[in-house]
Amino acid sequence: MKISYNWLKQFINIDWDAEKTGELLTDLGLEIEGIDTYESVKGGLKGIVIGEVLTCVQHPNADRLKVTTVDIGADAPVQIVCGAPNVATGQKVPVATIGTTLYTTEGEAWKIKKGKIRGEESHGMICAEDELGLGESHDGIMVLDTKLKVGTFVSKVFEIENDEIFEIGLTPNRADAMSHHGVARDLKAGLLQKEIQLELITPSVSSFHVDARSLKIDVDVQDKENAPRYCGVTITGLKVDASPSWLQHRLKSIGLSPINNIVDITNYVLHELGQPLHAFDANKITGNKIEVKTCNAGTKFTTLDDVERVLHEDDLMICDAEKPMCIAGVFGGINSGVTEGTTSIFLESAYFNPVSVRKTAKRHGLNTDASFRFERGIDPNITEYALKRAALMIVEIAGGEISSDISDTYVNKINDFEVRLSFDNAKKLIGEEIPRETIKSILTSLEIKVNNVTETGLGLTVPAYRNDVQREADIIEEILRVYGYNNVGTTEKLNASISNSKRFEDYKLQNIIGNQLASQGFYEIMANSLTTPKYMELSEQLNADYNVEMLNPLSNDLSVMRQSLLFSGLEAVCYNINRKRSDLKLFEFGKTYHQYPDKREEDKHLSLFVTGNISEERWNTVVTPSDFFYLKGTLQTILQRLGLNRLKSSPIKSDIFSEGMSFSLGKKNIVDFGLVKKSVLKHFGISQNVLFADFNWDNVLEMAKHNSIKFKPIPKYPKVRRDFALLIDNTVSFEDIYTIAKQTEKQLLKNVNLFDVYEGKNLPEGKKSYAVSFILQDEHKTLTDKQIDKIMSKLQSNFESKLGAELR
Incomplete structure (x- = not known):
């Protein structure tokens, strides 16, 4: 929220600098996120002074230039070369002195320097309107009133607005501070604690009176629950025109674009007092009647942004005798607003139910200054006061007369x-x-x-x-x-307590694995648990009937709780790839949510995403693309770190994986992983391969608790390595070789590793070659060649009989 310091000073007469005031507002809970400057004229006309042209002669070397001497209030007149056709002796003119910064119409800065123009020295510049930002004319220089004093700064002659703008990070509960008056009220309270007593200046409406009861518009509030208070008054004989400069500056300073005097006044009062207002063209109100009610579901209504919207049965509308004219508290209609031809208006000031406005705004995807305030709850006691304030301003600025008594429907008073x-x-x-x-x-x-x-x-x-x-x-x-808060003292005594926590607390294991993944180059992500129901269409394994739906969603894209971490992770992958970060390793600890027929469930997961190259491109390393086996190795290191070693692996069929595998321990599934299908990636606009792993973290925690750590001395007898080059069928996997090897020798065989795969020329059709290493070790003595040969013979025999393998 933007607050103008000059505007704020209209409510409280404070002479502090903006930074000091901002510190106090922050201490009061209105956090100042930044202070910007506003200048109605770029540069604030700094360095521009009133000068008097003493002489003006033709330039000796240029037909279109004049050489002038100008008195700018300095010790001596200065010579300025000027190309304006209307420059003449005796004129009072604006002069940009040496060192002054001017700005082009596009906002680019350029500095006035001493120089020579066609051989004649020039010590400044006599300016036109557009060069100063005071108008658009460039026909000639500005000629000022001859009564102005030479040397006077031009900024003191023209109405230049220089302001400082507070950017307040307003919390949703502080609806009372959504206006300059509300901020001033807080500021007054804060100053009082510093023993500075200032009066809160409130605009007077005592001069409000009805000029002539010539236009009465009846008001019928049919839905008093959603419109507890509704006020209105008519004003006739007004003229819609541009707002005066002071009003335009006020609005521009807080980021609003002036529209016309009527609309600008309603916006002004909105940001002044926090009360939204709306002006209807009285000539467009059929039957001279206003009805505050809901319309039938499916009714079509075109708003000011020229978008046709389909109304909900609970949308509160402002209607005339025949048609809806405005979505109450949210947005006006295109056919009832103020235009250049408007001469009479019905001015509305109301208090609408915050919940009703919030639901309507969310349903239609609208967020306006009015709905922002109504949603949070405005002051129901200033409804009539704000109406009078705006009406008096309209009569003063746009002319006309107040042509009816104020209609104030307030049946059920909102109590303190x-x-x-x-x-x-x-x-x-x-x-x-x-x-x-x-x-x-x-x-x-x-x-x-x-x-x-x-x-x-x-x-x-x-x-x-x-x-x-x-x-x-x-x-x-x-x-x-x-x-x-800073005035509350702290004690010198520090109390601390030590809580008893188990080794396998969730957060401890998360920290262990998170640190391990970070050391391997992974980045942690945190995705929104809210997602779009459209993702359920990407996998038959996800059931839309199990969605946990939001009762009041922020938007359709955030209307359900996620059933999988895959899609929110792919959103992050897509976001990074689109910003030229295609080598990614990401992980997330998060939950999935399910609404089953008989219960609701939250499941904890750890997800990993890998895409692109394993490491960054460097001159001394070979770039290696990430693949299935890289992800598998990463998962194995995670499980080994948790002490989960006796894992069973099995292929899985899933409509999110083109090829996938699962690790389980006993009857508990630990992790599913694989290469994400192209059809799923296409939905996110991802063209490169993405590997995904999904840990059931609840099962990981449960199995980790049963893991016991055993200590044993490091063997002092050497390991022995032997290799086989096996010619096998394409259908045989390394897993088959590993399983047979472990079954053949359970005590002395410590490790089996696949270190080379060959498929190609000189091999029979349907065959491939695996180079496998075997590590043997006896922890109590040195192995003999006879023992080693016997084990290797057994292995060879079993590979030949069970897999049809041949030694190459």
Whole structure:
């Protein structure tokens, strides 16, 4: 939210610099995320002074140039070469002195320097309107009033707005601070704690009166639950035109574009007081009647952005006798707004139910300044006041007269909140006893009324616009933020406690594996648990009936909880690839959510994504693309780190993997992994291969708890390696060789490794060659050649009989 410091000073007469004021606002809970500058004229006309042309003669070397001497209030006149056709002796003109920075219409800066133009020295520049940013004319130089004093800065002659703009990171609960008046109210309370007592200046509406009751528009609020208060008044005989410069500057300073005087005034009051307003062209209201109601589901309505929208049965609408004209509290209609031909308006000021507005805005994907405020809850007690304020401004700026009494429908009054504050509870939560008079002073400065005072506490009435302050804890928070968190002392004693935690706590294993993956070049990602239901169509294994759906989703793309970590991870892969980061290794710890017919389930997962090359391209290394076996090796290191070694591997069939495998331990599935199908990747616009692994982290935790660590001395007898080059069928896998080898020799065979694969020329059709190494070791003695040969003969025999293998 943007707040203009100049505008803020209209409510509170503070002379602090913007940075100091920003620090106080941050301490009050209105965090200042940045302070920007606003200049109605780029550069603020710095260095531009009033000059008087003393002489003006033809340039000796150029027909279209003049050589002038100009008095700029310096010790001596300066010579300036000027090409304007209208420059003449005796004129008062704006002069850009040496060193002044001017800006082109595109905003590019350029500096005035001393120089020579066709042989004649020039010490400045006599400026035209467009060169100063004061207009668009470039027909000649600006000729100013002859009464102006030479040497006066031009910025003091013209209405130049220089402002500082606070960017406030407003939290959703602070609806009371969504205006300049609300921020000033907080600022006043903060200054009071610094013993600076300033008055909060509120615009007067005492001059409001009805000029002539010539246009009455009846108001019928049919849905009083969603429109508790609705006010309106008519104004006739006005003229729609451009707003005065001061009003345009106010809006531009906070990032709004001026439209016309009527719309600009409603926007001005919105940001001034926090009350949204809407102006209808009275001539477009059929039957001189306003009805506040819902319409039939399916009714079509075109909004101001020229988009036809289909209304929901719960959308609150502002209608005339025949048609809807505005989505209440959200967006106006294209056929009822103010145009250049408008001469009469019906001005609306209302309080709409925050929940109703929020649901309507989300349904239609709209987020306006009005809905932003209505959704969070505005002050129901300033509805009429804001209407009078806007009406008086319209009559002053656009002319016309107030032509009806104010219609104010307010059947069920919104009451203030009654809260009891205990001094003891305040001390416990704050950690320090704040003087009772200070507490009362803070609450009073926040417009919280103190009804009664006892030895134990206070009876309070909180104004209705503070809908976030309804409990005792909220009152204490208000006291503390104004008193100042930095003013609460800390004790010199430091208390600490040591909790008993198990070795296999979830967070401990996550840290272990997370650190291991990070050391292998993986980056951790955190994806949104909310996702789009469209992803369910990418896999038959996911059932849309099991989706956990949001009752009030932020958007259609974030309307269900995810059933798989795959798709949110692929979103991250796609995002990075589109930004030229194609070599990726990512991991995420997260949950999946399922709504089964008889229960809801949350399952913890660890997902890995690998794509592109394993390592960065370097001059002294060979670039190796990641593949299935790289991912498999990474998974094995994770499982080994957790002590899960006796794993069973098996191929899996899945509509998300083109080829995949699974590791299990006993009856528990540990991880599924493989190469993601091209059809799935195509949905995300990914053209390169992506490897994906999905750990069932709940099963990992359970199996890790049963793992026991055994210690044994390092064998002092040497290992022996023997190799086989086996000619086998293409259908035989290394897994088959590994299993047979382990079954053949269970004690002395320590490791089996595949170190070369050959498929190609000089091999029979349907055959391949595997080079396999075998590591043998006896932990109690040195192996003899006779023992080794016997084991290798057994291995060879079993490979030949069970796999049809041949030694090459």
